[in-house]
Amino acid sequence: MHCVEEIKNGIYWMGCNDFRTEIFERIFPIPEGVTYNSYFIDDEMTCVVDAMDKSCRDEFIEDVEYLLKGRKLDYFILQHMEPDHASSAVALLEKHPEAKIVAQAQTFKLFEQFFRKPMPSRYVEVKEGDQLKLGKHVLTFVKAPMVHWPEVIMSYDITDKVLFSADAFGMFGTVGNVYADQVDFEENYLDSARRYYVNIVGKFGPQVVKVLQKAAGIPIEVICPLHGVVFRTPETIQYIIEKYLHWAKYVPEKKGVVIAFSSIYGNTERAACVLAHKLSMLGIRDVRLYDVAKIHPSYVTAKAWEYSHLVLAAPTYNLNLFLPMENFLHDLKTLMFQNRKIAVIGNHSWASAAYNTMVDYVQNRFKNCELLEPTLDMKSSLRDDQEGIIDEIAKAVADDIKAYPEPKSLL
Numbered sequence: 001m002h003c004v005e006e007i008k009n010g011i012y013w014m015g016c017n018d019f020r021t022e023i024f025e026r027i028f029p030i031p032e033g034v035t036y037n038s039y040f041i042d043d044e045m046t047c048v049v050d051a052m053d054k055s056c057r058d059e060f061i062e063d064v065e066y067l068l069k070g071r072k073l074d075y076f077i078l079q080h081m082e083p084d085h086a087s088s089a090v091a092l093l094e095k096h097p098e099a100k101i102v103a104q105a106q107t108f109k110l111f112e113q114f115f116r117k118p119m120p121s122r123y124v125e126v127k128e129g130d131q132l133k134l135g136k137h138v139l140t141f142v143k144a145p146m147v148h149w150p151e152v153i154m155s156y157d158i159t160d161k162v163l164f165s166a167d168a169f170g171m172f173g174t175v176g177n178v179y180a181d182q183v184d185f186e187e188n189y190l191d192s193a194r195r196y197y198v199n200i201v202g203k204f205g206p207q208v209v210k211v212l213q214k215a216a217g218i219p220i221e222v223i224c225p226l227h228g229v230v231f232r233t234p235e236t237i238q239y240i241i242e243k244y245l246h247w248a249k250y251v252p253e254k255k256g257v258v259i260a261f262s263s264i265y266g267n268t269e270r271a272a273c274v275l276a277h278k279l280s281m282l283g284i285r286d287v288r289l290y291d292v293a294k295i296h297p298s299y300v301t302a303k304a305w306e307y308s309h310l311v312l313a314a315p316t317y318n319l320n321l322f323l324p325m326e327n328f329l330h331d332l333k334t335l336m337f338q339n340r341k342i343a344v345i346g347n348h349s350w351a352s353a354a355y356n357t358m359v360d361y362v363q364n365r366f367k368n369c370e371l372l373e374p375t376l377d378m379k380s381s382l383r384d385d386q387e388g389i390i391d392e393i394a395k396a397v398a399d400d401i402k403a404y405p406e407p408k409s410l411l
């Protein structure tokens with residue numbers, strides 16, 4: 001069996017759906033699975049661009065052998081050493097001892113660290129701008145440091161204007177179709193592409209912007225990422241690049257508010273829900289409520305990236321911020337979340353800590369974020385005579401959302 005498709009003039013997609021892995025990188029739940037893409041170039045010289053996770057090793061080898069049709073493999077390009085793309089590489093390289101390994105110098109070091117199988121006589125070290133001639137196809141290399149590993153290179157087929165973009169433009173989720181133009185991308189893949197970006201690459205916005213600037217200078221007819229669908233039409237390519245510009249520049253895609261809360265006994269939750277309803281009554285669309293103890297933070301961080309405003313509401317726990325909220329805020333900080341206005345509601349019964357910690361994240365630990373006044377530190381539950389404060393918070397958030405500029409294209 002094989003599962004391959006010709007993308008363009010001897011360039012083939014090989015894709016494997018992984019439905020078995022429950023938690024990607026042992027941290028991100030992937031109820032819809034994930035794909036590992038690899039690419040094959042059939043020319044005077046044969047070439048494989050990246051391998052797959054070891055969970056797809058058999059499928060990967062089977063597809064490569066099908067496309068080789070008994071020929072020898074000349075080149076294997078390792079765009080970065082992350083195991084979800086490299087852990088089946090050794091099996092391929094052992095099967096094809098004649099194949100040269102094309103990568104940056106640092107990739108070879110990491111390859112040896114991970115696999116403890118040095119193969120120096122087979123290394124072809126490349127740097128940005130170097131060319132690899134396969135016959136009709138000529139590849140050049142574009143450095144993409146920290147997108148999202150230090151030694152990432154992307155490969156660009158000058159002949160057919162195909163960009164092999166490594167993990168950039170990838171997504172969670174499995175695929176039935178190969179191309180973005182064959183699916184309802186916005187409906188079925190946008191959320192998982194954003195969640196993948198924010199949590200895997202989100203910290204490295206400036207580095208992503210640099211790569212997008214380089215990409216703007218070259219004609220691109222196809223983008224081949226290592227996860228998810230391939231982009232081959234001008235519309236889908238522009239669409240995903242436009243999304244990446246928003247995500248990498250930390251510019252919200254939509255006006256609206258994410259209310260992230262956690263609650264032990266339900267009182268902070270009640271305040272969050274009352275606030276949500278008041279915002280709705282004030283005409284705010286897209287009021288998104290997330291219990292960060294229940295919804296994995298990777299989903300909520302992605303939603304925080306999408307929307308213009310954020311509200312945090314959480315209680316004190318053992319003289320600290322309740323851990324699910326601390327975890328969520330720690331994630332946001334690590335991912336370099338920035339450029340938002342944020343309202344805060346704390347809760348405590350005898351000694352407050354949650355409120356100050358959340359305010360500290362907004363004012364001191366996040367980059368370029370502003371605290372929306374007024375704020376509230378509840379005592380156990382919201383008294384009827386305190387409802388006015390929730391009204392004031394709702395009005396402040398609603399006014400700020402209404403005054404926020406309409407999102408526009410960044411292309």
Ligand SMILES: Cc1cc2nc3c(=O)[nH]c(=O)nc-3n(C[C@H](O)[C@H](O)[C@H](O)COP(=O)(O)O)c2cc1C
Binds near residue numbers: 347381
């Ligand atoms: C294990 C535990 C530790 C707590 N630690 C504190 C604390 O250090 N300071 C405090 O004021 N309240 C503390 N609380 C109480 C809650 O923060 C407080 O009752 C809050 O009002 C609960 O809000 P909720 O109904 O949204 O869960 C603790 C509660 C529990 C269960």
